Amino acid sequence: MKSATKFKVALCQLAVGDKKAVNIQRAKAAIEEAARNGANVVSLPECWNSPYATTSFPQYAEEIPSTAQVNEKDHPSTYMVLSLAKSLGIYLVGGSIPERDNGKVYNTCVVAGPDGTLLTKHRKVHLFDIDVPGKITFKESDTLSAGNQVTVFDTPWCKIGVGICYDIRFPELSMLMKNAGAKFLMFPGAFNLTTGPAHWELLQRARAVDNQLYVAATSPARGPEGGYQAWGHSSVVSPWGEVVATTEHGEAIVYADIDIENANEMRRNIPTTLQARKDIYKLELV
Numbered sequence: 151m152k153s154a155t156k157f158k159v160a161l162c163q164l165a166v167g168d169k170k171a172v173n174i175q176r177a178k179a180a181i182e183e184a185a186r187n188g189a190n191v192v193s194l195p196e197c198w199n200s201p202y203a204t205t206s207f208p209q210y211a212e213e214i215p216s217t218a219q220v221n222e223k224d225h226p227s228t229y230m231v232l233s234l235a236k237s238l239g240i241y242l243v244g245g246s247i248p249e250r251d252n253g254k255v256y257n258t259c260v261v262a263g264p265d266g267t268l269l270t271k272h273r274k275v276h277l278f279d280i281d282v283p284g285k286i287t288f289k290e291s292d293t294l295s296a297g298n299q300v301t302v303f304d305t306p307w308c309k310i311g312v313g314i315c316y317d318i319r320f321p322e323l324s325m326l327m328k329n330a331g332a333k334f335l336m337f338p339g340a341f342n343l344t345t346g347p348a349h350w351e352l353l354q355r356a357r358a359v360d361n362q363l364y365v366a367a368t369s370p371a372r373g374p375e376g377g378y379q380a381w382g383h384s385s386v387v388s389p390w391g392e393v394v395a396t397t398e399h400g401e402a403i404v405y406a407d408i409d410i411e412n413a414n415e416m417r418r419n420i421p422t423t424l425q426a427r428k429d430i431y432k433l434e435l436v
C-alpha cells in the first residue's frame with residue numbers, strides 16, 4: 151500500500167467468450183497478474199462472465215447473496231471475486247455480471263474489499279436501449295431490469311463511485327457520486343464500434359473535468375466476429391481531463407498511478423463546487 155493519497159489502479163481488458171468457466175479463469179489470471187504488478191485497486195470489464203447479448207443475460211445470471219452465503223458452486227463469479235480480493239489483499243471492482251434476483255435480471259457490479267467481504271454492489275441504473283439506424287440497435291430492457299441506487303464505497307485513499315457503461319452518459323449520476331464524496335469514478339463498460347470512437351473518451355474526460363476527479367473505464371477486449379463488438383480502449387483520465395493510461399482493443403491490463411491530491415488541487419485552484427449557483431439550480435436525490 152502506498153501513501154495516504156497514492157495508489158495503483160489496474161484495468162483488466164479481458165477477452166470474453168461463451169464458456170463461463172473459461173471467462174472466470176481468464177479473469178482470475180489477469181487479476182493475479184495485476185496484483186503481482188503492484189495494483190491496489192483492480193477492475194474487470196462490464197459483462198465479463200457472459201457474452202454481451204440480451205439472450206445470454208438470463209442464461210448466465212447468478213444470484214449475488216451477502217458475503218457469508220457466497221459459495222463456489224452456486225455463485226462461481228462472485229466467489230472468485232471475493233476470494234481473490236482476500237488472497238491478494240486488493241480492492242476489486244468486479245466489472246459486471248448478470249445478476250438474478252426475485253425473477254429479475256440486473257447488470258451488476260460486485261465490489262470486494264481486501265478482507266474478502268462484498269463491500270457493495272451496483273446495479274446498472276440506466277439500461278442501454280438505443281437505436282442508431284443502420285449502425286446499432288440494442289435493448290437491454292428486453293431481459294434486464296434497472297437498478298435504482300447511487301454507489302460509492304470507501305478505500306484508504308478516497309471514496310470511489312461505481313457506474314456501469316451507459317450510466318456514464320448521465321452527468322447527474324456522476325455528480326451525485328461526487329456529492330457523496332467520491333474522488334474517483336470507475337465505470338466497467340462496453341461501448342461499441344459506433345459509439346466508442348465518438349463518445350468513449352469524450353464522456354470520461356467530461357465526467358472527470360466537470361466533477362474534478364479521476365475516471366476509469368474498463369472494457370472487454372474486442373470479441374470474435376458475429377457477437378457484440380466492444381470498443382476496448384480501457385482508460386484512466388485525470389481530474390485535469392488528461393488520458394493518463396489507455397490501450398487499443400486487444401487483451402491488456404492498463405495501469406495508472408493515482409494521486410488523489412491532484413483532485414484536491416484541481417478543486418482548490420478552480421473552485422467550481424463553491425461557485426455553483428445553488429440559488430438558481432440544485433441537484434438532489436429523490
Ligand SMILES: NC(=O)CC(=O)C(=O)O
Pocket residue numbers: 277278314315316317319339340341342345346
Ligand atoms: N453498452 C452500454 O451500456 C453503453 C454504450 O455502448 C453506449 O452508451 O454507447
